[in-house]
Amino acid sequence: MGISVRGLVKSYSAVNVIHSISFDVADGEFVTLLGPSGCGKTTTLRCIAGLDTPNAGTIAINGRVVSDPARKLFVAPHERDLGMVFQSYAIWPHLTVAQNVAFPLTVRGERDTRDAVAWALDVVGLTKLSDRRPSELSGGQQQRVALARAIAARPQLLLFDEPLSNLDARLRDRTRLEISRIQKELKVPALYVTHDQTEALSMSDRVIVMEAGHVVQEGTPEDLYHRPVNRFVADFIGSANFLDVRRGPSGWQLPDGTPILVDPASDTGDDSGSVALLRPEAIRLEPGVHGDLTAAGFNRLTGRVVGSMYLGPHAEYIVEVGGLQLRAFSRAALPRGSHATLVFTALDCRLVASGTPHSRSLAHAG
Ligand SMILES: Nc1ncnc2c1ncn2[C@@H]1O[C@H](COP(=O)(O)OP(=O)(O)OP(=O)(O)O)[C@@H](O)[C@H]1O
Ligand SMILES: [Mg+2]
Structure with a gap:
């Protein structure tokens, strides 16, 4: 169960950006991909989400293979049962908070979204703002709308791509704790991308350090801090x-x-x-x-x-x-x-x- 990535390769116009990486995220585990800008974190996440097509390797989510180019197997993003929070939030400006959160459910064809939306807004503490539009919200509140939208359909997997980078330091600290709490409550595996070491050390059960499209080391925050394999880490x-x-x-x-x-x-x-x-x-x-x-x-x-x-x-x-x-x-x-x-x-x-x-x-x- 969880995520299993084996021999993932991704290239853009003949340039390899992911060089055959393998890793797992166990059920209920919070794992962070950490590495400098351009090392391939977002690309890895997009391959798992199905927003990019890998060149080789297999990706399985909760025991089901969702991508395997060798067998021409590719499961569409909306059929992978995952919630994703992007760095840019990507929430609709013309929809209210509640409508934004209901959006993925509506796309799935669900008629009555009220309970799910109410639950997700309650989890992120936005119940009182459900009728506002994004332009009437602070950056941190918009971020929480994106989080509520990602969890509303109770996905089997959560993916985060630097969700806190637009927040000020204090709000970042608070939201960090909130994301950890929500993930533990939902008991689903989470893969979190960041280049911020504090985020990686404080939130993760395990951290995977990437450099130039390779996995350099993976381990608990304590392992990486006290027993780094090399100078880079x-x-x-x-x-x-x-x-x-x-x-x-x-x-x-x-x-x-x-x-x-x-x-x-x-x-x-x-x-x-x-x-x-x-x-x-x-x-x-x-x-x-x-x-x-x-x-x-x-x-x-x-x-x-x-x-x-x-x-x-x-x-x-x-x-x-x-x-x-x-x-x-x-x-x-x-x-x-x-x-x-x-x-x-x-x-x-x-x-x-x-x-x-x-x-x-x-x-x-x-
Ligand atoms: N659509 C694309 N076409 C060509 N090259 C791309 C494309 N997307 C990403 N790349 C390249 O792939 C490499 C990895 O990019 P990626 O976005 O995965 O990095 P990242 O680790 O998420 O970096 P950051 O921390 O800056 O977000 C980079 O060298 C980038 O320039
Ligand atoms: Mg990125």
């Missing part, structure tokens, strides 16, 4: 320090030879192009110099503060250490030019591959 999710490291005679070291302890579990023995990932929040930043010996699983590096940014609860500092500039947080006031010590455990410093096979081949092609 680490950089895309959360803020990151990357330490150029090399294996020295007595262990790993920074470019200037300073020894550094890394998580032994991340050391695969492959030294080609290694960088160490160190999240800023894993660093304890202290004013002054506290020695530079590594001991008992801790790294202790001293450096000089070269930049700072006040963020309210704490400040973010740039500290120059061994030829590298590292970001770290502190509640203490550290003047520019002063010495500071960074303390972090070996386990917080993980070796990651510096590139992917995809980005390397793209770099060669370019």
